Each structure stands twice: as structure tokens, then as C-alpha cells.
Amino acid sequence: MKITDIFQRRPAVPNSAYQPPQPDTGLDRKLAPTLQQRLADLREMVGNTGDLIVNELTVCGIDCAVVMCEGMVATAVFAELFAEPLTALRLDQPTPEKLLGWVRHQSLLAPDQKEFQTYGDLTRFIMSGFVVLLAEGVEPGLAFGIQGYDGRSVSEPAGESNERGSREGFIEKLRPNLALVRRRFKSADLTFEMVNFGVKSRTDGALVYLRGAVSPELLEEVRRRLSQVKIDVVLESGYLQPFLDAKPLSIFSGVGYTERPDTLCAKVSEGRIGLLVDGTPYALVVPYLFNEHFQSFDDYAHRPYFATFIRWLKYAAFLFSFLLPGLYVGLGSFHPELLPKNLLLKLAQSESVTPLPLMFEALLIFFIYEIMREAGLRMPKSVGHAVSIVGALVIGDAAVTAGLIGAPMVLLVAMTAISSFVVPSLYEPITLLRFGFILIGGVAGLFGIVLALCAVLANLCAVNPLGVPATSPAAPFSLYAMRDVLFRVGWKTLSQEDLRVQGLTGSDLKGADVDGE
Amino acid sequence: MENKPRMISGTQLVFLLLISRLFTLFTFVPRARTAASGSTALLCIPLAGAAVGILLIPFLLLLRRSQTDLLSCAFQLGSGYGLVVSLLFGVFCIYMAAFTTSHFSFFMASAVYPNSTPWAFLLLLTLAAGYAASLGLEAFSRMSVWVFSLLLLLLLLFVCALLPEVNPVYLTSPLLDGLPAVGKGIFYTAVNHAEAAALILLLPRARRAGGRVAAGWLVLTILVYELLSFLTLTVLGDYAKTRLFPLHTLSSLAQLSGFGRLDLLHIALWIFAAFLRLTVYLYCAAVCLRRIFPSAAFGRSCACCAAVSGIWSLATAQGMQFWNRISEQVWVVAAPFLLLVAAVPLVTLLLTSLGRNSAGKGRIK
Numbered sequence: 001m002k003i004t005d006i007f008q009r010r011p012a013v014p015n016s017a018y019q020p021p022q023p024d025t026g027l028d029r030k031l032a033p034t035l036q037q038r039l040a041d042l043r044e045m046v047g048n049t050g051d052l053i054v055n056e057l058t059v060c061g062i063d064c065a066v067v068m069c070e071g072m073v074a075t076a077v078f079a080e081l082f083a084e085p086l087t088a089l090r091l092d093q094p095t096p097e098k099l100l101g102w103v104r105h106q107s108l109l110a111p112d113q114k115e116f117q118t119y120g121d122l123t124r125f126i127m128s129g130f131v132v133l134l135a136e137g138v139e140p141g142l143a144f145g146i147q148g149y150d151g152r153s154v155s156e157p158a159g160e161s162n163e164r165g166s167r168e169g170f171i172e173k174l175r176p177n178l179a180l181v182r183r184r185f186k187s188a189d190l191t192f193e194m195v196n197f198g199v200k201s202r203t204d205g206a207l208v209y210l211r212g213a214v215s216p217e218l219l220e221e222v223r224r225r226l227s228q229v230k231i232d233v234v235l236e237s238g239y240l241q242p243f244l245d246a247k248p249l250s251i252f253s254g255v256g257y258t259e260r261p262d263t264l265c266a267k268v269s270e271g272r273i274g275l276l277v278d279g280t281p282y283a284l285v286v287p288y289l290f291n292e293h294f295q296s297f298d299d300y301a302h303r304p305y306f307a308t309f310i311r312w313l314k315y316a317a318f319l320f321s322f323l324l325p326g327l328y329v330g331l332g333s334f335h336p337e338l339l340p341k342n343l344l345l346k347l348a349q350s351e352s353v354t355p356l357p358l359m360f361e362a363l364l365i366f367f368i369y370e371i372m373r374e375a376g377l378r379m380p381k382s383v384g385h386a387v388s389i390v391g392a393l394v395i396g397d398a399a400v401t402a403g404l405i406g407a408p409m410v411l412l413v414a415m416t417a418i419s420s421f422v423v424p425s426l427y428e429p430i431t432l433l434r435f436g437f438i439l440i441g442g443v444a445g446l447f448g449i450v451l452a453l454c455a456v457l458a459n460l461c462a463v464n465p466l467g468v469p470a471t472s473p474a475a476p477f478s479l480y481a482m483r484d485v486l487f488r489v490g491w492k493t494l495s496q497e498d499l500r501v502q503g504l505t506g507s508d509l510k511g512a513d514v515d516g517e
Numbered sequence: 518m519e520n521k522p523r524m525i526s527g528t529q530l531v532f533l534l535l536i537s538r539l540f541t542l543f544t545f546v547p548r549a550r551t552a553a554s555g556s557t558a559l560l561c562i563p564l565a566g567a568a569v570g571i572l573l574i575p576f577l578l579l580l581r582r583s584q585t586d587l588l589s590c591a592f593q594l595g596s597g598y599g600l601v602v603s604l605l606f607g608v609f610c611i612y613m614a615a616f617t618t619s620h621f622s623f624f625m626a627s628a629v630y631p632n633s634t635p636w637a638f639l640l641l642l643t644l645a646a647g648y649a650a651s652l653g654l655e656a657f658s659r660m661s662v663w664v665f666s667l668l669l670l671l672l673l674l675f676v677c678a679l680l681p682e683v684n685p686v687y688l689t690s691p692l693l694d695g696l697p698a699v700g701k702g703i704f705y706t707a708v709n710h711a712e713a714a715a716l717i718l719l720l721p722r723a724r725r726a727g728g729r730v731a732a733g734w735l736v737l738t739i740l741v742y743e744l745l746s747f748l749t750l751t752v753l754g755d756y757a758k759t760r761l762f763p764l765h766t767l768s769s770l771a772q773l774s775g776f777g778r779l780d781l782l783h784i785a786l787w788i789f790a791a792f793l794r795l796t797v798y799l800y801c802a803a804v805c806l807r808r809i810f811p812s813a814a815f816g817r818s819c820a821c822c823a824a825v826s827g828i829w830s831l832a833t834a835q836g837m838q839f840w841n842r843i844s845e846q847v848w849v850v851a852a853p854f855l856l857l858v859a860a861v862p863l864v865t866l867l868l869t870s871l872g873r874n875s876a877g878k879g880r881i882k
Contacts (some may be wrong), residue, residue, distance in 0.1 A: 460654035
């Protein structure tokens with residue numbers, strides 16, 4: 001072994017217990033020439049699953065089969081638009097070619113009508129709720145989009161409520177989500193690029209972008225990264241997020257999400273790319289800058305001075321939410337001389353009766369708080385209220401009365417907990433950082449807190465989602481783009497020039513993401 | 518995407534080197550310092566800055582001609598020469614990293630946490646800086662923008678809080694000790710601009726023209742140094758000479774009614790500065806190491822440099838005798854500075870020019 005070998009990256013050791021996802025073989029196989037063979041192949045491929053409906057019928061003397069998945073087709077529409085015209089069809093000297101010609105050019109059995117040649121497409125259409133028509137002697141299969149499965153209707157987004165904007169949020173179904181975006185953006189440049197994820201689940205998805213605004217390099221890179229997704233089952237857009245993130249191990253993500261179609265439209269108009277995935281009421285947005293966590297749709301409806309005030313409030317709340325407990329523990333344990341005298345006396349008085357050191361007190365109470373939050377989130381709503389009451393009584397009253405926890409600590413937890421919900425999209429990093437800062441504050445005091453802050457800042461500054469610095473436009477600094485960061489200028493100024501993410505200072509969509517030398 | 522390192526802005530590099538340079542002012546220990554003090558320092562600071570600017574001219578000319586970094590130029594002249602230059606810069610950077618860590622942990626153990634040993638600070642600081650260096654130049658150069666904002670805030674609060682305390686009676690003529698003292702002061706102050714070596718390594722990664730970045734760094738450094746030195750001199754007077762860390766004393770005195778004491782902010786800025794300075798030198802050392810071992814992974818190079826620097830500072834931080842002895846030996850500080858900032862770029866420039874001329878003549882023949 002050479003001395004230089006210690007610097008080399010070691011190759012990953014394969015583990016026999018895990019195998020990379022293998023694509024289904026036979027999906028690219030062409031449809032068999034005879035109808036019966038096609039149906040037999042199909043039944044074999046899907047394991048004769050119970051929800052497969054195959055109706056064999058004769059149309060103008062030609063053997064046909066109508067195939068669909070139970071519960072995924074709008075039966076009324078199917079009967080009226082599809083079954084009735086097809087069964088009533090009378091062709092003069094019928095041949096398979098004439099039947100195909102009639103379907104192609106003389107009828108409109110469904111608004112979304114497609115032809116396919118392979119078994120892969122056949123199963124995909126059926127599983128997506130299409131009605132498939134297979135006919136003897138007709139080479140391609142015909143798919144008709146008359147899906148009608150049940151689902152949640154469009155409702156107010158739970159996580160991104162606002163005062164003045166639209167009350168519509170994305171739902172789980174992909175097509176209505178596309179319509180929600182299209183309704184707000186009638187530009188011919190708005191493009192939905194249909195994609196497919198999951199080797200086995202083959203979940204539908206759509207890339208949303210605005211031609212002319214999006215950078216071709218950015219689009220190409222997103223396509224490249226998504227093509228690398230080799231997961232068996234994709235049930236949620238979060239499965240895809242690590243593939244879009246340049247540094248998946250970073251505390252902060254360069255991929256944002258929104259459940260508001262209007263927010264997605266705004267992002268897309270700035271040259272970003274949205275990703276909608278069937279089954280997820282959220283759209284992923286790339287590249288996502290750090291300051292966007294502090295922007296909300298209401299900012300653009302309110303007067304600029306108020307929007308600016310709210311934004312500063314959010315910045316302060318963010319800092320409070322992860323820094324305040326650690327700072328309190330650090331200053332209280334190591335540097336009490338830095339606190340104002342009156343405050344110090346009050347704190348000392350209340351902490352003198354508690355048995356635990358400040359750090360353990362803070363860790364304990366935040367641990368209990370996180371347990372209660374998690375329980376409240378997962379339990380049925382009716383039980384959730386009971387958890388809240390018990391929590392308030394236990395933490396707010398009993399623990400203080402019993403002398404286990406000081407009253408200032410309870411106040412701190414309340415302030416911190418409320419502050420962390422001001423920027424909900426940052427809740428994950430806030431929670432982890434809060435615990436980290438309490439620990440380091442209790443062990444190393446102010447020195448540890450500032451040093452940890454340095455590491456967190458460096459971590460944040462290293463995030464370059466798809467070549468755009470996440471800390472832009474603050475660092476690298478771009479004065480013009482700051483008009484919507486530290487303060488929100490009026491619409492007359494905002495509308496003078498459109499922002500493009502690829503035009504921000506420091507953006508280098510062709511550069512390498514991982515900085516080496 | 519192309520596999521080329523991403524560029525940073527010239528402003529970021531200016532801020533980064535400014536904050537890194539300021540660390541020296543924070544750790545100014547009057548008894549150990551050989552540079553000019555008092556009113557003489559106020560005159561020496563700008564003149565020393567100008568001297569450093571002149572010393573950097575060969576490097577800037579080389580950069581303009583070759584459009585590549587010094588280490589690459591050295592390797593183009595010969596792999597042996599390239600290795601020697603990389604080794605010299607690498608050792609200097611590790612030495613500066615160890616110097617930074619030792620001084621910082623000494624300050625922390627003596628002024629902020631009087632009852633503690635320096636090794637804990639040293640370990641934590643080296644770990645954090647090593648991690649930041651492994652994230653790449655972009656990460657910590659962007660961070661310098663935030664730290665610069667904090668510096669501006671601190672300066673503003675300092676000026677507001679200390680302006681009523683300023684006593685011009687402490688200002689004497691800078692020439693009171695004679696011209697030799699001024700000359701000595703300029704020399705000492707100039708050779709303490711160790712960041713010039715980091716500038717040589719990092720400047721090719723900046724988007725803006727090299728000369729403007731170097732000038733911006735020197736001018737800003739002079740301004741901030743002058744301001745803080747002026748405040749220290751006119752507020753503390755001769756009392757500053759008796760203090761281990763005069764700037765820390767100054768921050769303890771600075772009080773604004775609404776903000777209370779400013780030493781909290783000052784300590785925070787100091788930690789930021791130490792962190793950034795150490796990160797800069799560890800990064801530069803890792804860059805040099807990778808030139809010597811091109812196949813080395815960058816993260817591991819950073820870890821290796823951090824480990825060496827950490828061990829060095831761990832061995833020397835207690836008591837600070839090693840560093841005090843070095844500070845007293847001016848040529849120990851001056852020789853590497855002059856070698857790396859002036860001599861190596863000048864020799865490389867001359868060799869490159871000679872090589873080009875001979876190649877050109879060869880073509881004519």
C-alpha cells in the first residue's frame with residue numbers, strides 16, 4: 001500500500017442482501033398479433049389480478065376486447081361516450097382497418113386518445129385508469145382517457161394558508177393539478193413534460209416549466225438527474241428530492257416544495273422547474289433559494305411596508321427558533337455576566353429551585369415538546385386536542401409547580417415553538433439545529449454556539465442547487481435581486497424587470513456542483 | 518455539468534482576506550508584538566499596505582500573463598520546481614493555521630474562559646474549520662459576506678459607543694521616535710500581511726481582475742485597521758500597553774444604553790474571524806497538498822492538513838512560548854513572507870518570460 005493510497009476514495013463494497021432495482025423484462029415486447037394471445041399475455045403479466053376487467057365483444061363482426069381496471073374509470077362517461085357509440089357502430093363491409101380508421105378519424109370516444117404497440121404501454125395505460133380497446137387484426141392498441149377514480153377535491157392548502165390569495169391547493173391527482181396550473185398560466189410557453197418514475201410503480205409525473213424563461217442547461221440537468229432515479233416504487237415526490245439535491249447530506253435543501261398552484265406559477269415564471277408527481281399534493285421546485293423560505297404569497301398582496309415588516313419578523317422568528325434556547329443555555333451556564341443584571345437576577349431566582357442543569361432542562365423539555373407534537377400530528381384530530389391539553393398542563397403548569405423546570409424555560413419553549421411554525425418549510429433543520437445548539441451551548445458556551453453557527457453557515461453557503469447559490473442574492477450579493485429579500489419593493493418596481501434564477505450573481509449552471517480545489 | 522471549479526466573486530475574496538487579516542489585530546498582544554505601536558502605527562499601517570501592494574506586483578503581472586495560478590505556472594516550468602513551490606506554500610499555510618489556532622485558544626483560555634485549558638477550543642475550532650474547508654472555497658467565501666456585515670455592525674456600534682470617550686491627547690507625532698522607528702514599523706507591519714500568500718493562491722479563483730481585488734483588500738484592511746487602532750489608542754491610551762488583548766478591553770468598555778456591553782458581539786466576531794482564517798489556510802494547504810498528490814481526494818486532504826495543524830498547535834498552544842519566541846525573531850516571520858509573496862512569484866515570472874522568449878526565438882529560427 002502506497003502512502004498516497006490513504007487519500008483515495010474507496011470503492012463501495014457490494015452487499016449481497018440488497019440488489020439494485022431490476023426493470024421488468026418483457027415490457028418492451030410488442031403486442032402479439034392475435035387478440036386471444038394478447039389477452040393471455042396480459043393476464044399472465046398482471047398475474048390475473050382481481051381488479052382487471054376484460055369485456056370481450058364483437059363490433060361489426062370483428063372480435064374486440066375492452067380492458068380496464070376496476071374502480072378507475074368513470075362508468076357513466078364510459079357508458080355514454082364509449083360503450084354506446086361502439087356497440088351501435090355499423091360499418092359497410094367491415095374490416096379491421098376500417099374499424100381503426102373510424103376510431104382514428106370519425107369518432108371521439110374520449111378527449112385523450114392514444115395508440116400503443118407494447119405490453120409495457122398496455123399495462124401502464126390500464127393501471128392509469130385508461131380504457132383500452134384491443135381488436136383482432138388491428139395492430140396498435142387503443143387507449144382512451146376516461147379516468148374517474150375517487151379522490152379529494154380541490155381545497156385550501158393546509159400548510160400554506162393565506163389571507164388574500166387563492167384558496168386552492170394541489171390535490172393528489174396529477175391531471176387536476178396540471179389544470180390548476182394551466183388555468184393560472186395561459187401562456188403557450190408553459191410546458192408540462194410528462195415523466196415516469198419507479199421501476200415497478202411507474203408513477204406519473206410532470207415537469208412544469210416556462211419555455212423562454214427556463215435555462216436549457218438547467219432543464220437538461222434536471223432531466224439527467226431524474227433519469228438516474230432507479231427506485232422500485234415512487235409513492236411521494238419526497239422520494240425524488242435527493243436525486244435533485246446536489247448535497248443530500250446538507251442540513252438545508254436546495255429543493256423547495258409548495259402546495260399552491262399560484263406559487264408554482266410564480267416560481268416557474270422566474271425560470272425554475274416544477275415537478276408534480278401523481279399521488280402527492282405538493283410540487284417540488286428547483287432550484288430553491290434559502291430566502292424563498294421566508295416569502296409567502298401574501299407578501300405580494302400586502303402593501304410593501306407591511307410585507308417588509310412581516311419578512312423581517314420571519315427572519316427574527318427563524319433565528320429565535322433554533323438559536324434562542326442554545327444561547328440561553330450557553331449564556332446562563334458560562335457567561336452570566338453578559339446578561340443585564342435585572343434579567344440575570346430573575347433567571348437565577350427561578351433556576352435556583354430546579355434540580356437539573358440548564359442544558360438538561362432544555363433538552364428534556366424540548367424532547368417532551370417534540371413527542372407531543374409528533375403525537376398530535378399522527379393521532380386522530382379528536383384525540384389530538386386531548387394531547388394538547390395534557391401537554392399544556394404537564395409542561396406549562398405541573399413541571400413548574402413541581403420545581404422540575406424553571407418558568408423562563410417554559411416561556412422560552414413556547415416562544416421557540418411558535419417561532420418555528422412561522423417558517424414551516426424549515427421546520428426539519430430548525431428542530432435538529434435547536435437540539436444541536438442546546439448541546440453545544442451547554443458544553444462549550446458562547447464559543448461553541450458561534451463555532452456551530454459558523455459550521456451551519458458554511459453548510460448553508462455550500463448549497464448550490466443545480467448551480468445556483470442557495471444564499472443568493474445575499475451571498476453572492478446582487479443588489480437588484482435584493483428588492484425582494486430584505487425588503488419587498490412595490491409592484492411598479494418589481495414589474496420593471498423579470499428575475500431569472502440563472503441570471504443571479506454566482507449562478508453557474510455549467511459549473512460543477514461539488515467544489516473541490 | 519463541466520467538472521471545473523466554480524469561481525467566486527472578487528468582493529467575497531476581499532471580505533474573506535480582510536476578516537482573516539483582522540484576526541491579527543484581535544490577537545494583538547502588546548508585550549509580544551514587535552510591530553509599530555502607538556501613533557507610529559497609524560502612519561505605518563497605510564505605508565505597510567502600500568509596500569505589500571508593491572511586493573505583489575510580480576505576482577499580478579504573472580497572473581495577467583499566464584491567466585493561471587502560481588502553482589500551475591511553477592509546474593509548467595518543471596515538476597521539481599512545482600513540487601518545491603507547492604511544498605513551501607503548503608508548509609506556510611499549515612504554519613499559519615497552527616499559529617491562528619494557538620493564538621485563538623490562548624485568547625479564549627485567558628480572556629473568555631479563564632479556568633479552562635486551550636486544547637478543547639483548539640480541537641473544536643480545528644474540526645469546524647476543517648469541515649468548512651472541505652466544503653470548498655465557495656462556501657466559506659460566501660460566508661465571509663455575512664461576517665463582514667457583522668463587522669460593519671460592530672464597527673458602527675464601536676464608533677457610536679466610543680466616540681464620547683475619544684481623547685486626542687494620546688495622539689502624538691508619528692515621527693516622535695524618529696524615521697528608523699517608522700521604517701522598522703512599516704517593515705514589521707508589512708511582513709505580518711500573511712494573507713498575501715493566501716491571496717496568491719486564491720486570486721485565480723476570483724472573477725474580477727486581480728489588481729483590483731488586491732487593491733480592494735489592502736485599502737479596506739488599512740481603513741479598518743486605522744479605525745480600530747485609532748479608537749484603541751485614543752480611548753485606552755497607554756493603558757492599552759498593559760493589557761493582553763487591548764481590543765477586547767475596548768469592547769468591554771464600549772457600552773450603548775440599549776445594547777449593553779459590546780464584548781459579546783466582539784467575542785462572536787473574533788470567533789468568526791478565527792474560524793474563517795483557519796479555514797482559509799487549511800483550504801490553501803489542502804490545495805497545495807493536492808498539487809503534490811494529484812489523486813488525493815479533497816476532503817481527505819483537508820482532514821490531513823487539519824490534523825497536522827491541530828497537532829502542531831496542540832503541542833505549542835500551552836504557554837505560547839514557541840509563538841512568542843517566533844514573534845521576537847523578526848526574520849523568522851519576514852523570511853517566509855518575502856520568499857512566498859515576492860521572491861517565488863518574481864522568479865516564476867522571470868523564468869516564464871525567459872521560457873517564452875526562447876520559445877519565440879526558436880520559432881523564428
